[in-house]
Structure formats: C-alpha cells, structure tokens
Amino acid sequence: MAGARTVSRILTVSGILMMVVGGVGFILVMILNAFVLDEFDAYGEVPIPGSGHVQLPAGQAQISFHTSVTGSPSSGFPMPPLKLSIIPPEGVADPVLTENHGTLTTINSDTHIRIWTAEIPAAGTYQIRTDGQVGGYINPQLAFGKESSYGYLHWVFLGLLGLGLLDLIVALFLRKAGGGRRTVGLVSNPSLDPYTPPSYTQTSHTPPSYTPTDQGVRLEQLKTIAALRDSGALTQDEFEAEKRRILGE
Template sequence: MKSSPGPRILTVVATVTMILAGLGFVASLPLNAFVFDEYDAYGEVPIPGTGRVELPAGEVTVSFHTVLVGGSGSGLPVPPLKYRMTGPDGADVQLAEDYGSTTTVNNDARVRIGYLHLAEAGTYDVELDGNVSAYLDPSLAFGHGSAFGWLPWALAAVFGFAVVDLIIARVWAARTRRATADPWQPPVADATPPTIRAVPTYPTSEDAIRVQTLESLARLRDSGALTQDEYDAEKKRVLDGR
C-alpha cells in the first residue's frame, strides 16, 4: 500500500510556517521599538522651557528624551519633573504616569513616562522644569507607539497554529504508517478439501473365533488328522454357528 503524501506536505508547510513566523516575531520586536515607534510624532518641548504642540484627540504617549554620555547599563533614570499643560479651552491637562522600558539607539535614549488622554484635538501649551543638569538636551516628546504593534502578536498566533498543524501531521503520518505496515486481510478459504481417512473395520470377537477355528481345521486337514469329509462337516458346523 502506498503511503499518502498528505502528512508529508502538511509537515513541510507547518515547519516552514513556524520558521518564518519565529523569525518575523524576533525581527518585529526591535523594529517596533527602534524603527516604527513614533515617540516624537507630535513634537518635543525642551526641559526647562515652554512650547506648543498640536495633539490629536485620544491617547498620546509622553516620553523623556535625552542623549546619553557614556551609556547607562541599568536604564535611563528620569529626574523629578515639573510640568503644566493647558488645552485649547485653557483647562489643565493631567499626565497619567506609566513608566516603560528604556530604548537606546546610538546614545539617543528615551523612556515613556506616561499617557495623555485628550478629549479634543488642538494646540496644547506646555511648561516644563526640573533638575536636568546631568542630562544632555533633555526634552519631553509627544507621539504614539508603533502602528505595527499588533504584528508580534499576529506572528505569535501564526506560530501557534503552525505547531498545531505539525502535531496533526505527525499523528496522521503515524496512523498511515501503522495502516501500511499491518493491513487487514480477509481470511482466504482453503480450496483443497480436507483428507478424510478411512476408519479400518475390525471383526467382532465371534468372527475372530470363527476365523481362528477355520484356520485350525485347515491345518488339521492338511496334516492328515482330519479327512476331507470330516473337515467339511466341521467347517459347516462352525459357519452355522453351532
């Protein structure tokens, strides 16, 4: 029986998909962090200083941005900052603090410090101050995360589906091998009829005695102890059962 090519094809497809999804997942993480992340999409305001930024309605990411001198092995420490933001209607805007991890590219470092949740788009006035003498060109950047933030999750889901497909392919292949190695065959009827042995017949005890007696009479006649007439008379008596 020829094995089905289905398990082999599914195994190849699942393996290739797992490799591509894994590589894509690993590549998408740094790309989202360093390339696609638009942390300063809406502008920056120096610290200390004042500035105006055009912000959209919705969620805006706020990051502390500076240039590192000599690098930082434990992340970028954010100094105490004083900031005041007012919206188009003159109302104060509150920053929801939510610190993230440090991202560094060629000594250019940034770390998320929180989010703004804005009810309307417009021009926002920003006033900043803080003890930033140890930092080079510090500023607050206003922007948003990567537009491809969903990509790592999508690739992880594809990888998971590929793993399931690979398991199905292996189970399918194992069942196919078992069916090929031990196919069921219906019993074949034997065309040759069985040999029936003839059962030998044996004389009964009376017949055996008769035969023995006749043999003895024949020997007596042959030896001359009985005449032919006497032999015939005795033979008739034996045969008649008397």
C-alpha cells in the same frame, strides 16, 4: 493510511515554514517598531525645564523622556524626578495623565523611554510646562508622540508562529495514529504475526488412501509365504499347500 501520511508530511513542512516566517517576522517587526518606525516624538518636544506649545490630536498621546547618553545604558537607566503640566486650549477639558512606563530604547547614544500616557479630549494647541532634576543629563526633553502605525504586525507574525506550531502538533498526531493502525493490522492478521507459528493440516503430508484389489491381496500373501519358505519356517510341501489355498485351486 497513505493519505494520512501524506497529510502529515504536508502539515509538517507547512508548520515549519510558518514557524520560521512567524518567528523571524516577529523579531524583525519588534526591531523595526523600536528603532525605525517608532514615532515617540511625532507631535513635538519641550525641553526640561522649560515650556512650549505642542499641537496634539484628540485621543491618546505617548509622553517620553528623551536625552542623549554616553556609552550604552542598561535596563537600570535612572529616571530623574519630573514635573509636567498640560494646559489645554480655552473651553477644553484638562487631559488625563496616566503613568505608563515603557521599554528603554537607545539608537546611537539617543535614548528615550515612555513615562506617561495622556488622553487628549480634543485636538488643539496645548501649552506644556516641564521641570525636573536633570542636571546630569544631556539635552533632556519631553517628547510627545504615538505608537508605531505598524504595531499590529507583531501580532500577525505571532499568530503565524502559533498556527505553525498547531500544524506540527496535528502532523504528529496523524503520524502516531497511522502507526497505531498499522500495528493493530499486523497483530490481528495471524499470517503476519511473527509470534504465531504456522499451522499445518495433516492432509498436506498424508499420502492418498486407496482400497487394494483381490489380486493385490493374493500377491501380498504369496510374497509372505515365499519369504516364510525361504526362511525355513515353511517346508516346500506346506508352501505348495498354502499357495493352492490362496489361489483357490
């Protein structure tokens, strides 16, 4: 029982620590990935409208709308209608473009939001052509990049947060189980049950029995007839006669 309580305390402390580290780490990684480690323009940018060449590796590329803003844009940031053409090198298949809107990120009036994901069939220099209704935007561009290389870290801290929560659940279960066993022990032991009255044996208050001797019996009888004589129930002659009979004279 003491061991279960010790394990419960250890799990409680470790669970709280893991939840704190996991929660704080998750928030920090999300902030760093969004504002510091984000590589949304890792491969280059092309103005809107305009054209240019971008060196793209094989695999997935993130395409974001990038502009400067005044003030703090809300989540309802208006996206302008855009057109994009990606012309591959000779002999390479066209990239597959998929609409994939991401989260709006703003740092010091610099705003970007992912709008497409492109599957690049082979590494090479791709010609990019852009167009759109961007008359009200400051220096609008399409940025070609990739997700942060540390994007997996938020899953690590999220898993740590889950393990901490699991530790607390197990600790609570052990604590309840230990308390239940203590209660059963008290009830099952009559000597510890506050509702069970103490039992007493009759011999604990009964004086020890003994067998009187003949001399003792005669002494008691003499005391009895002496009391009867003193009370007037017996005359002196009757007392003397009873005395001789008791003493066997």
